[in-house]
Amino acid sequence: MNLFKKKKYVSVAETVEAQDKNVFANTNQPSVPDGMWVKCPNCGKMIYKKEIPKLRICPDCGGYFRLKARCRIDFIADEETFVEFNSDMLSKNPLNYPDYEEKIKKMREKTGINEAVIAGKCKIGGIEAVLCAMDSGFIMGSMGSVVGEKITRAFEYATENELPVVIFTASGGARMQEGIISLMQMAKVSAAAARHAEKGLLYISVLTDPTTGGVTASFGMLGDIILSEPKALIGFAGRRVIEQTIKQKLPDEFQTAEFLLEHGFVDKIVERENLKEVISKILYIHCEKGRED
Amino acid sequence: MSAFDIVKTARKTSRPSALEYINFIFDDFIEFHGDRSFRDVKGVVGGMALFEGIPCTVSGRHKGHTIEENIERNFGAPHPEGYRKALRLMRQAEKFKRPVITFINTAGAFCGIGAEERGQGEAIARNLFEMSTLKSPSVSIIIGEGGSGGALALAVSDKVWILKNSIYSILSPEGFASILWKDSSKSAEAAEIMKITAEDLLELGVVDDIIDEADGGAHNDFEYTAGMIKEKLLKEIFELKKENIEELLKKRYNRFRGFGEFSE
Numbered sequence: 436m437n438l439f440k441k442k443k444y445v446s447v448a449e450t451v452e453a454q455d456k457n458v459f460a461n462t463n464q465p466s467v468p469d470g471m472w473v474k475c476p477n478c479g480k481m482i483y484k485k486e487i488p489k490l491r492i493c494p495d496c497g498g499y500f501r502l503k504a505r506c507r508i509d510f511i512a513d514e515e516t517f518v519e520f521n522s523d524m525l526s527k528n529p530l531n532y533p534d535y536e537e538k539i540k541k542m543r544e545k546t547g548i549n550e551a552v553i554a555g556k557c558k559i560g561g562i563e564a565v566l567c568a569m570d571s572g573f574i575m576g577s578m579g580s581v582v583g584e585k586i587t588r589a590f591e592y593a594t595e596n597e598l599p600v601v602i603f604t605a606s607g608g609a610r611m612q613e614g615i616i617s618l619m620q621m622a623k624v625s626a627a628a629a630r631h632a633e634k635g636l637l638y639i640s641v642l643t644d645p646t647t648g649g650v651t652a653s654f655g656m657l658g659d660i661i662l663s664e665p666k667a668l669i670g671f672a673g674r675r676v677i678e679q680t681i682k683q684k685l686p687d688e689f690q691t692a693e694f695l696l697e698h699g700f701v702d703k704i705v706e707r708e709n710l711k712e713v714i715s716k717i718l719y720i721h722c723e724k725g726r727e728d
Numbered sequence: 729m730s731a732f733d734i735v736k737t738a739r740k741t742s743r744p745s746a747l748e749y750i751n752f753i754f755d756d757f758i759e760f761h762g763d764r765s766f767r768d769v770k771g772v773v774g775g776m777a778l779f780e781g782i783p784c785t786v787s788g789r790h791k792g793h794t795i796e797e798n799i800e801r802n803f804g805a806p807h808p809e810g811y812r813k814a815l816r817l818m819r820q821a822e823k824f825k826r827p828v829i830t831f832i833n834t835a836g837a838f839c840g841i842g843a844e845e846r847g848q849g850e851a852i853a854r855n856l857f858e859m860s861t862l863k864s865p866s867v868s869i870i871i872g873e874g875g876s877g878g879a880l881a882l883a884v885s886d887k888v889w890i891l892k893n894s895i896y897s898i899l900s901p902e903g904f905a906s907i908l909w910k911d912s913s914k915s916a917e918a919a920e921i922m923k924i925t926a927e928d929l930l931e932l933g934v935v936d937d938i939i940d941e942a943d944g945g946a947h948n949d950f951e952y953t954a955g956m957i958k959e960k961l962l963k964e965i966f967e968l969k970k971e972n973i974e975e976l977l978k979k980r981y982n983r984f985r986g987f988g989e990f991s992e
Contacts, residue, residue: 521992523992524990524991524992525990525991525992526989526990527989527990527991528989529932529989530921530922530923532921533921579988580987580988580989580990581988581990583987583988584988584990587985609876609898609899611898611899611904611907611908612908613989614897614898614904614922614923614924615896615897615898615922615923615924615929615932615934616932616934616987616988616989617898618876618877618880618897618898619880619934619984619987619988620987620988621852621853621856621877621880622856622860622880622884622984622987623984623985623987623988625853625856625857625860625884626856626857626860626861626884626980626981626984626985627985628857629857629858629860629861630861630981632857633861647849648849648877649877651849651850651853652837652848652849652850652852652853652856652877652881653852653853653856653877654853655849655853656847656849656850656853656854657853657854657857670844670849671837671839671843671844671848671849671852671877672837672839672840672843672844672848676839677839677840677841677844680839680840681839681840681841685841689841689844690844694845698845698846698847699847700847700850
């Protein structure tokens with residue numbers, strides 16, 4: 436057994452410029468989307484884009500820019516092992532919400548992905564797993580029918596093939612434009628996670644900035660092991676809603692990964708650059724069967 | 729009635745809530761308290777009772793009818809312990825093979841510091857997860873407001889019914905209008921578009937049946953409305969109880985599995 440042997444890590448395919456193109460679209464983060472400079476969400480300094488490394492960590496303070504789903508998968512999956520599921524699945528419009536189709540179309544063009552989650556299977560540190568990554572650049576990573584269906588199918592595939600599941604969450608919660616059908620996705624995904632669990636299979640959720648609402652209140656919080664990136668915003672209700680309800684200002688550390696760790700809702704906070712290694716190690720220790728020694 | 733009139737009816741403070749229905753429909757209801765971990769939450773009630781001689785576990789989201797009562801019940805917006813209490817009682821039902829009947833009337837889960845500190849999201853997620861595989865037949869009845877994840881956390885059941893003038897939604901029409909249109913005064917318009925009325929929900933398959941209530945709303949004739957719920961339960965609970973539990977779980981899975989509209 437060689438628990439700490441070095442696995443071949445992937446190079447991140449996309450350029451930083453390509454990642455930047457739309458990563459700030461539809462987020463509240465301060466940004467200069469079209470320029471050569473971006474503002475670090477942590478220290479607020481203007482950073483020259485070319486100086487931002489592939490994992491989008493601020494060279495000045497070590498704070499994190501949000502990572503696109505594709506980039507996340509490139510970093511976590513072993514090189515050339517990722518096979519995407521249901522990449523062509525597209526949203527319909529269950530409420531006939533005005534201009535919803537148009538909005539989806541624009542988001543697809545802007546982000547280059549079809550929905551707010553990418554799902555598939557791959558190897559992580561040599562061990563086969565189902566991997567999903569959400570993308571907060573796509574309508575705030577919100578969960579509508581497609582996100583719900585893709586994650587449900589990912590769990591079902593993993594249940595059938597006895598594989599562990601790793602999900603990176605990044606979502607504002609429900610897809611409002613799909614109304615009650617969006618709410619039902621929470622039950623659907625949770626039921627699929629429950630069947631996976633009943634078979635004695637491992638599920639690791641990794642909460643990244645931001646994870647709130649219906650994603651926290653379903654598969655986000657259902658991991659056997661729950662990891663998080665430092666300083667990620669994680670919660671159920673939105674900060675503004677809480678402030679309005681209780682009529683007081685909230686402390687800065689409220690609803691951060693560190694706050695959740697302190698209150699017992701996160702197993703471990705892991706720096707972005709170490710996530711692949713830590714997940715590989717967990718899978719290695721857990722999956723006696725899948726090891727490639 | 730317009731969708732927003734239905735919203736107003738569903739929210740009336742005089743609208744009967746869970747405890748009244750439980751006491752009318754069941755015999756010998758005994759209320760139990762607490763989540764065995766932190767405290768008791770009065771916005772969620774639960775306990776055991778007899779339905780036509782069958783032992784049942786009943787639980788509900790109770791709103792009060794006066795300001796004082798509503799403060800005590802936190803306006804039916806529970807803290808995480810409320811969901812954990814309900815889950816504890818449902819687990820008990822599973823152990824003793826009792827059917828579970830839940831009554832839903834809530835604006836949603838409470839938003840606050842303590843609720844976040846004690847894992848509001850985790851509490852809801854856990855209920856969805858556990859209810860989906862609970863080895864007891866289950867029925868949920870939406871009797872007023874069915875607000876968001878806080879309502880769903882008690883409604884992953886074999887059968888979901890709704891009283892005619894109740895609503896079930898992703899969030900309040902005010903919240904919907906505020907998020908999507910930055911204008912909470914457009915709540916009436918939001919109510920129309922969101923498909924939150926009993927008829928819309930039946931069409932979408934979110935509820936399996938609509939239960940009639942008194943003209944103008946349940947508050948106009950409580951006994952009629954409660955009687956209609958009782959009649960419906962009489963018709964279905966024995967059938968549910970007879971069913972093989974594995975079959976029932978398969979059907980429950982497929983009931984929720986089917987939601988979603990997409991192309992591929």
